[in-house]
Amino acid sequence: xxxxxxxxxxxxxxxxxxxxxxxxxxxxxxxxxxxxxxxxxxxxxxxxxxxxxxxxxxxxxxxxxxxxxxxxxxxxxxxxxxxxxxxxxxxxxxxxxxxxxxxxxxxxxxxxxxxx
Amino acid sequence: xxxxxxxxxxxxxxxxxxxxxxxxxxxxxxxxxxxxxxxxxxxxxxxxxxxxxxxxxxxxxxxxxxxxxxxxxxxxxxxxxxxxxxxxxxxxxxxxxxxxxxxxxxxxxxxxx
Numbered sequence: 001x002x003x004x005x006x007x008x009x010x011x012x013x014x015x016x017x018x019x020x021x022x023x024x025x026x027x028x029x030x031x032x033x034x035x036x037x038x039x040x041x042x043x044x045x046x047x048x049x050x051x052x053x054x055x056x057x058x059x060x061x062x063x064x065x066x067x068x069x070x071x072x073x074x075x076x077x078x079x080x081x082x083x084x085x086x087x088x089x090x091x092x093x094x095x096x097x098x099x100x101x102x103x104x105x106x107x108x109x110x111x112x113x114x115x116x
Numbered sequence: 117x118x119x120x121x122x123x124x125x126x127x128x129x130x131x132x133x134x135x136x137x138x139x140x141x142x143x144x145x146x147x148x149x150x151x152x153x154x155x156x157x158x159x160x161x162x163x164x165x166x167x168x169x170x171x172x173x174x175x176x177x178x179x180x181x182x183x184x185x186x187x188x189x190x191x192x193x194x195x196x197x198x199x200x201x202x203x204x205x206x207x208x209x210x211x212x213x214x215x216x217x218x219x220x221x222x223x224x225x226x227x228x229x
Binding site: 004033035040041042043044045048058090092102104105106107108109110 | 122125148150152157158159160161162165167206210216217218219220221222
């Protein structure tokens with residue numbers, strides 16, 4: 001496995017509370033991504049980062065924010081959790097050597113978040 | 117905009133039978149295409165990728181995929197299914213100039229003895 005650690009692996013929280021998920025990589029890859037996986041929707045991109053302090057929105061970014069203060073860490077924050085954010089969240093990384101467009105993403109094992 | 121469509125949310129085969137999982141892409145420029153596999157309670161693993169070097173791409177675990185520009189397809193095949201192939205499979209596309217990888221909705225492969 002690529003050196004990607006997601007924490008926590010499981011989280012149950014209440015509606016309205018803030019939640020932060022962490023992704024840590026040991027590969028020194030430039031690009032990092034947060035996806036959510038829901039039945040019938042596949043994986044949808046929430047936010048991604050192309051360097052320290054450089055981030056951009058994906059297709060389902062509303063209600064989420066991210067931060068990347070170090071190359072190895074990419075944090076996803078749910079500012080005020082809602083039941084619609086119950087999902088499995090995956091972090092992914094991608095290298096930047098050469099033609100980065102054909103570089104595959106490597107995924108962590110996911111965080112299962114339940115908002116009650 | 118780039119996108120992929122996976123036909124069939126579930127595919128059932130018998131052990132030893134041919135596996136065919138369909139993926140069609142939409143892209144205004146030559147795409148980079150990927151197939152991933154996800155086993156229960158795990159992240160996604162790369163099966164294979166198409167990067168224009170060859171239209172027939174061989175991946176891990178005996179899988180292969182053929183890029184057909186005329187059909188805008190990148191179907192995944194395996195000659196003989198094994199019980200261990202039961203998993204969910206995702207097709208994904210990325211265009212030059214975009215770092216985002218766009219996924220299809222996935223196809224769950226069921227293998228019966």
